[in-house]
Amino acid sequence: MDLANLPGSSSQEIGSEVARSRVIGSEDIRVEDIEGKDTKQVKEAILSQSWVSKAHDNKILRKYEVEVSTKDGKNKVEIPDEVITDSTPLWDDFVVGKFLDISPHPAKVHVLLSKIWKYGEINSKVEVYVVNAATMRFRVSNPKAREKILNRGMWNVVGVPMVVTKWSPKTEEEKQEETEFPMWVHLKTVPLHMYSWKGLSFFTSTVGTPDRLHPETIACTNLEEAKIFVNVDVSKELPKEIEFTKDGKEFTIVYHYPWLTARCNLCDKWGHTDKVCRKNGKKEETK
Structure with missing residues (x-):
């Protein structure tokens, strides 16, 4: 496009406007946000927007200006909307795997899942945390990979079937037996x-x-x-x-049922063996 041929504007005015739009557009700053402000205010606006853009791409900490008030002898703080809006809990990228038998060694599980749960994403990582003899918690950093993992539901890990579901802090607190x-x-x-x-x-x-x-x-x-x-x-x-x-x-x-394991002899239920059955633990306590 020939800037000099545009009607109603000189090439110098258009050029400066384009240059300004490039600077503003790179930081998503609107023209009305900086018009009428001095150089210092413009820099602060750009730096502020730059931080917002960076915060979406990186997990970082920042300093908030917190106003503490005192009422009835108690310190109180009103939480601003920006702290809650678009805020993702640290545990949101966790999934939990419940094995239908005693789980394999964590090192073997980590090596295997780090390969098959990448889904072509080189930077995708899998962290393994042992919960108990038949349960592990996994942190899957890539959201697309995490979605595919949850959609499949059942996995065969080193010969042991494992059911994968979304994890939350309440998952381990409830400790309900899967039916x-x-x-x-x-x-x-x-x-x-x-x-x-x-x-x-x-x-x-x-x-x-x-x-x-x-x-x-x-x-x-x-x-x-x-x-x-x-x-x-x-x-x-x-x-x-x-x-x-x-x-x-x-x-x-x-x-x-290709994934079905042996039936428990203690509780007469499918999905686990008597080695990890709750009745087995109660039986030991009774003894």
Whole structure:
């Protein structure tokens, strides 16, 4: 674009305006924010905006001007909105992994997950913290990788299945025993006329809450076996096959759980062994 040919403005005025917009635009400072201010005020505005831009990209500490007032003999401070708005807790990038058996050595887990949880992001890091014999907490710095990890739900780590969910400080405080585990459920001998969203939802509702279909199943590349991701209810025995009836006709659906581990002999529940069962701990206390 030829600046000299623009109507109503000289090339010198336009050039200075463009130069000014470049400086302002680089820091997202609006023209009205600096018009009528002296050089010192302009510098402070630019530096302030520069800090805001940097704060979004880096995790840093800063000095706040805090006004402390005294009322009824107590020191009080009103928290400004900027401290709360767009503020992310330090624990927000944590996920928790609950193994369905005694967890592998933390060093092995760290080496493996540092490789497979990168998702192509070179700077993505994974930190491992041991909670107990069957639980680990992971800090995943990359939000995209963290989202993919949570979407998958179930992972096989050094031969031991692990359920990954979002972590929060209340997660460890509650210490509730899991009754549902997300896992892939494979169905065989599904009637072709019921190889549908409704049909597969109905069949897997007998073992838990259906969540999504495998891409292979959606593409219908293997009509002999349907794969559905289900939040399986492990508080009860899971069937290997079920007979269904419609209009007097019977057919059998075969269920397969690739991620399912042994059933606990103490509490008669799926998802863990007697080595990590709570009843085992209570039994030791009784002795």
